[in-house]
Amino acid sequence: MERHNELFSFAKANETDIYTVVTRRRKDFTLDFFQHLELLYQASYQQPDQQNDIANIAQKCAAAVEAYDKTEEEEEAVVAAQMKFEDILNSPSLDIARNKIDELAKRNELDSTLMLMITKAWAASKESSMMKEEAKDILYHLYMVARGNMQRLVPKDVRILRHVLTLKDPKEQLAALTEAFSPGAELEGKDVDLLYTTPEQLYKWIVIVLDAYYNNQKNSLMKSAQELMSPSTIGRLEALKRTLEKQFL
Incomplete structure (x- = not known):
C-alpha cells in the first residue's frame, strides 16, 4: 500500500509529464495499483475535490499505460516481422x-x-x-x-460482402447474392474467388458489423470486418440487409 501511495504521489507531482513517469516505472503500474486508487476514491466520498483529483490522476495514468503498451506491442511486432521477412528473403x-x-x-x-x-x-x-x-x-x-x-x-462471408458492396447497380448486387447462395465447387485463386454461403450466414455478418458500428464497438471485430465499418459503407450495408430480408429470408 505504501508503494502504491508513493507512486500515486509521484504521478500527481508529475501530472504534466505522466507518460515519462509511466515509461520509467511501467512495472509499478499494476492492476493492484489501480485497484488501490479505486479504494482511495471510494474512501474520499465526503471530499468531492479529492475524489476528482484521484479520478483525474487515475485516468491519465491508465491512458498513458495503454499508450505505452501499444507502442511496445507495435515495436515488438515490427521486430518480429523484420526477422520473418529477412528469413524469407534469405x-x-x-x-x-x-x-x-x-x-x-x-x-x-x-x-x-x-x-x-x-x-x-x-x-x-x-x-x-x-x-x-x-x-x-x-x-x-x-x-x-x-x-x-x-x-x-479473411472469413469468406466478409469477402463476399466486400465484393457485393463494390457493385453499384442493385441488379448486379442481386445477381451476385443469388450466385453466392447457389452451392457449388468453391475456388480460391489469384485472380478470382468462387465462394458460397447461405443467406442466414451472410445476414448474421451484416448484423454483427452494424451492431458493432452503432454500439461503438469496432475493436470487437476482426480487422477484416472493421474495414466494413466506414460511414460510407454502413448505408450500403443497411440497404443490403433490407435486400436479404426481402428477397432471401
Whole structure:
C-alpha cells in the first residue's frame, strides 16, 4: 500500500509529464495499483475535490499505460516481422520462400505488419533503377503469395460482402447474392474467388458489423470486418440487409 501511495504521489507531482513517469516505472503500474486508487476514491466520498483529483490522476495514468503498451506491442511486432521477412528473403530458392509464407499463414503468423513490410519492399523496388528486374520479379511474386494468403485468412462471408458492396447497380448486387447462395465447387485463386454461403450466414455478418458500428464497438471485430465499418459503407450495408430480408429470408 505504501508503494502504491508513493507512486500515486509521484504521478500527481508529475501530472504534466505522466507518460515519462509511466515509461520509467511501467512495472509499478499494476492492476493492484489501480485497484488501490479505486479504494482511495471510494474512501474520499465526503471530499468531492479529492475524489476528482484521484479520478483525474487515475485516468491519465491508465491512458498513458495503454499508450505505452501499444507502442511496445507495435515495436515488438515490427521486430518480429523484420526477422520473418529477412528469413524469407534469405531462402535459397523462390519455392522455399513461398513455402515459408504459406507456413506463416497456416500458423496465423502472416500479420498485417509483415504484409506491410513486403508491400513496401515491392513498391520500393518498382521505383528503383538500381535493382535488377529479376529481383523485382521475386519481390512481386512474394507480394502476390503473401497477399493471396492474407486474403484467404479473411472469413469468406466478409469477402463476399466486400465484393457485393463494390457493385453499384442493385441488379448486379442481386445477381451476385443469388450466385453466392447457389452451392457449388468453391475456388480460391489469384485472380478470382468462387465462394458460397447461405443467406442466414451472410445476414448474421451484416448484423454483427452494424451492431458493432452503432454500439461503438469496432475493436470487437476482426480487422477484416472493421474495414466494413466506414460511414460510407454502413448505408450500403443497411440497404443490403433490407435486400436479404426481402428477397432471401
